[in-house]
Amino acid sequence: MPNINMKKYLLLFTIAFQWANASVKDSVPNFNFKNYYNVFENTTLVDDCDACGCSASGGSMGFASMLNSNFVGVRYFNQVYRSTDGLYSNSPWNKENFNTIQVWARIPLTKKIQVSALVPYHFHNRETPTGKQNISGLGDITVLAMYQLYQTHKDSTVLVHTLQVGGGFKIPIGKFDEANNGSVNPSYQVGTGSLDYLLATEYIIKRKKFGLNSILNYVIKTENQKNYRFGNQFNYASTLFYLHETAKFSIVPQVGFAGEVYDSNYQYNQRVRKTSGDIFMGKIGFEIGKDKFSFGANAMLPINQNLSGGNVDAKYRWSVNFNYAL
Amino acid sequence: MKFQLKNILAVVAIACALTSCSNDDDTKITGEGNLKVEFDNIFGGANLILDTQINTTSQSENLKISQVKYIISNIVLTNADGTTFTYPKSESYFIVDEATLSSQVLDLANIPAGNYTKIKFGIGVDQEQFNLGATGQGNFLATAQDAGMMWSWSAGYKFVAFEGTFTSPTVAADTSFMVHTGQTGTAYNYTEVTLDLPENALVRTNITPQVHILTDVAHIIDGTNKINLSNNNMGGMGAMIMGGANLPLITANLSNMFEIDHVHND
Numbered sequence: 001m002p003n004i005n006m007k008k009y010l011l012l013f014t015i016a017f018q019w020a021n022a023s024v025k026d027s028v029p030n031f032n033f034k035n036y037y038n039v040f041e042n043t044t045l046v047d048d049c050d051a052c053g054c055s056a057s058g059g060s061m062g063f064a065s066m067l068n069s070n071f072v073g074v075r076y077f078n079q080v081y082r083s084t085d086g087l088y089s090n091s092p093w094n095k096e097n098f099n100t101i102q103v104w105a106r107i108p109l110t111k112k113i114q115v116s117a118l119v120p121y122h123f124h125n126r127e128t129p130t131g132k133q134n135i136s137g138l139g140d141i142t143v144l145a146m147y148q149l150y151q152t153h154k155d156s157t158v159l160v161h162t163l164q165v166g167g168g169f170k171i172p173i174g175k176f177d178e179a180n181n182g183s184v185n186p187s188y189q190v191g192t193g194s195l196d197y198l199l200a201t202e203y204i205i206k207r208k209k210f211g212l213n214s215i216l217n218y219v220i221k222t223e224n225q226k227n228y229r230f231g232n233q234f235n236y237a238s239t240l241f242y243l244h245e246t247a248k249f250s251i252v253p254q255v256g257f258a259g260e261v262y263d264s265n266y267q268y269n270q271r272v273r274k275t276s277g278d279i280f281m282g283k284i285g286f287e288i289g290k291d292k293f294s295f296g297a298n299a300m301l302p303i304n305q306n307l308s309g310g311n312v313d314a315k316y317r318w319s320v321n322f323n324y325a326l
Numbered sequence: 327m328k329f330q331l332k333n334i335l336a337v338v339a340i341a342c343a344l345t346s347c348s349n350d351d352d353t354k355i356t357g358e359g360n361l362k363v364e365f366d367n368i369f370g371g372a373n374l375i376l377d378t379q380i381n382t383t384s385q386s387e388n389l390k391i392s393q394v395k396y397i398i399s400n401i402v403l404t405n406a407d408g409t410t411f412t413y414p415k416s417e418s419y420f421i422v423d424e425a426t427l428s429s430q431v432l433d434l435a436n437i438p439a440g441n442y443t444k445i446k447f448g449i450g451v452d453q454e455q456f457n458l459g460a461t462g463q464g465n466f467l468a469t470a471q472d473a474g475m476m477w478s479w480s481a482g483y484k485f486v487a488f489e490g491t492f493t494s495p496t497v498a499a500d501t502s503f504m505v506h507t508g509q510t511g512t513a514y515n516y517t518e519v520t521l522d523l524p525e526n527a528l529v530r531t532n533i534t535p536q537v538h539i540l541t542d543v544a545h546i547i548d549g550t551n552k553i554n555l556s557n558n559n560m561g562g563m564g565a566m567i568m569g570g571a572n573l574p575l576i577t578a579n580l581s582n583m584f585e586i587d588h589v590h591n592d
Contacts, residue, residue: 088372267591271525273525
């Protein structure tokens, strides 16, 4: 009991502290909230859905395998966007291509505690009127601990529930380039330059061969050394999966939806207009496992989106991964 | 394991606490900095391209614009605390020229650090300055002459020069037009506009904000007051509007052609 209380207090304290902090930052004196439909520069600044580039380390793509709860592996994902400066009725749209190779792992520390780590390497490119631009580099590393709050005993019922909660950090390893921040898509970065906090929950319900995996997570972002703070981000996803096992293989087809909601970015504690947004996507994929190895692929298509005041348009995302079960 | 969880949470809590102490550097703002004011010409929302782009007015006239120049002057910035900063008058005259990229960004220096909420500027040269006589104009007289923004000393400065060719339902062939504003025999026609900044311009020793102004040149003849070029096409020689009844209407239109799109604080 004391342990549980202690945990609760620490968690409450952490959350309360962040809220307090956030509210201070958000109440910038003298800020003029006149909301024109304008965005940032044609050459220099603009918005950012962190979703796109650097923070794409997980987002609503999640960091779980439906096949194995614990694993190490490599995942590649590709995200394609179009963006415009939104300055003129005849502003061009430029294609942006975000590529990430991620070493990911979900390692059990104890029966109830697992630690996830995501180490991304990004190589992004975009087409501009003046030519193709590339950036690449090691991205921000995410470390997340999940605690199993509740699990039904396996034999007790047809429905098996698992509820996990956790928290973690995103550590600013990737380089944040301020000049780039002036681009149309502020997320065209390999890192946010900020230490971010992650609060996460995962709920799995299974009945026979069917299962539903749902995640909710919230990313609290802090101001980086360039006085830029990406907006806090809320991610959610729900994936229905079916486990088909043969003597040699397991195949897990899956279908679901995922979404991301971004708060506005702040620069020098001043809200940057047209940087908030949201996106809702459908996704479909599969995993195939044999012995300890598995291969997965999935694709996501936007169903509804409003990113950066309409100046960023997500086209699609897809990923493949190769895992080794622990 | 519970022990470990506690540790993890404790580390999270401590890290949050430590990183939450952000410096609020707004409390003491000292020193001087720079400010850039960009004038970005558009025609009805579209980025303006000289010579080739066909721009259609609400009067169904199609304009190919060959020249847009205007004098910006007497810049005054309003601080969030209500005080104002007037840019030194002797340095506060600029010619913005669509054909010259470097002229479109005014570099203002030695501005007291502060959070600025408004900008005021004049279109043209104010009468007080003009009354100083030719010798009182400093280098700007030569600058204006070189840019073709002056008729003669007695006739004075051209405040806005807007030129090109047009066609219309009644004018089939490309016909030239020239709109020049400035003083007339009866009115001086200098105007000032004040614009609210959509976000504060945070002038600091290490931050040079850039105010991005969109200038919709369609307003010159197609603003609150609609001026039909075809009706001013004197004997088919072109529409030359440099005075007369239309000039005060055009001058009145000028104050509505500026809008601030955004402010970058980089």
